Amino acid sequence: MKLTFTDATLVRNGKTVLHPLDLELTERRIGLIGANGSGKSTLARMAGGLIRPSEGAVTVAGYDTARDDKAVRRITGFVFQNPDSQIVYPIVEEDLAFGLKERGFAKAEHRKRIGNVLDRLGITDLRERLAHELSGGERQLVALAGVLVTEPELLILDEPTTLLDLRHSRRIANHIAALPQTVIFVTHHLDLLVDFDRVIVLDDGRIIADGDPANAIAAYKRAMI
Numbered sequence: 755m756k757l758t759f760t761d762a763t764l765v766r767n768g769k770t771v772l773h774p775l776d777l778e779l780t781e782r783r784i785g786l787i788g789a790n791g792s793g794k795s796t797l798a799r800m801a802g803g804l805i806r807p808s809e810g811a812v813t814v815a816g817y818d819t820a821r822d823d824k825a826v827r828r829i830t831g832f833v834f835q836n837p838d839s840q841i842v843y844p845i846v847e848e849d850l851a852f853g854l855k856e857r858g859f860a861k862a863e864h865r866k867r868i869g870n871v872l873d874r875l876g877i878t879d880l881r882e883r884l885a886h887e888l889s890g891g892e893r894q895l896v897a898l899a900g901v902l903v904t905e906p907e908l909l910i911l912d913e914p915t916t917l918l919d920l921r922h923s924r925r926i927a928n929h930i931a932a933l934p935q936t937v938i939f940v941t942h943h944l945d946l947l948v949d950f951d952r953v954i955v956l957d958d959g960r961i962i963a964d965g966d967p968a969n970a971i972a973a974y975k976r977a978m979i
């Protein structure tokens with residue numbers, strides 16, 4: 755999977771949210787870090803075709819996100835910080851099945867896939883539960899499971915562990931480490947990125963560091979003093 759940003763810019767209400775970006779992303783696990791409001795979510799959404807650049811172009815697996823946004827969204831799964839924006843059905847299992855149905859998976863496969871992903875995230879006990887009765891962290895895990903179960907080619911995770919305890923955050927990190935797909939992971943939890951292939955640091959809409967996790971995280975820490 756290859757993503758390219760060519761002079762991609764985003765201007766909103768007169769503010770330059772992202773200054774012209776040139777990037778070629780071919781790594782499997784890419785972390786995005788930076789200060790609040792530095793443009794991480796914007797870049798992540800642009801990578802998945804949810805936001806079109808004001809100028810320039812973004813391509814995902816050869817599809818231009820401005821022209822072929824449907825194709826891009828078909829191969830991309832998003833997990834956002836707020837699980838409530840993602841959970842649609844009242845019962846956890848129904849919610850996970852909904853994502854599978856929407857993406858055209860055969861019904862016979864639903865139970866097996868759902869069982870597998872719940873098991874891997876350590877939340878099998880939530881299968882029959884009412885989503886609105888779950889804790890914040892449990893809902894975040896269900897939202898994540900709902901996307902993982904569909905195995906999208908590109909997985910974009912925007913602060914998916916903000917409500918999780920250490921055990922579950924680690925489980926997510928381990929799970930991501932084993933995924934064959936491309937993952938773009940926005941987070942303030944720097945320790946989750948130590949084994950990543952590439953980490954990009956944003957500051958005020960610009961890339962200020964880009965490289966291996968140790969160097970990128972060190973640059974971020976220096977910039978935040």
Ligand SMILES: Nc1ncnc2c1ncn2[C@@H]1O[C@H](COP(=O)(O)OP(=O)(O)OP(=O)(O)O)[C@@H](O)[C@H]1O
Pocket residue numbers: 766767769771788789790791792793794795796797
């Ligand atoms: N429609 C808009 N109009 C004006 N400003 C916007 C708009 N959308 C985003 N911004 C601004 O762009 C900047 C980048 O926002 P973004 O959500 O990408 O930041 P972030 O790095 O993900 O931050 P956080 O760590 O706080 O989640 C912010 O200053 C935000 O207020």
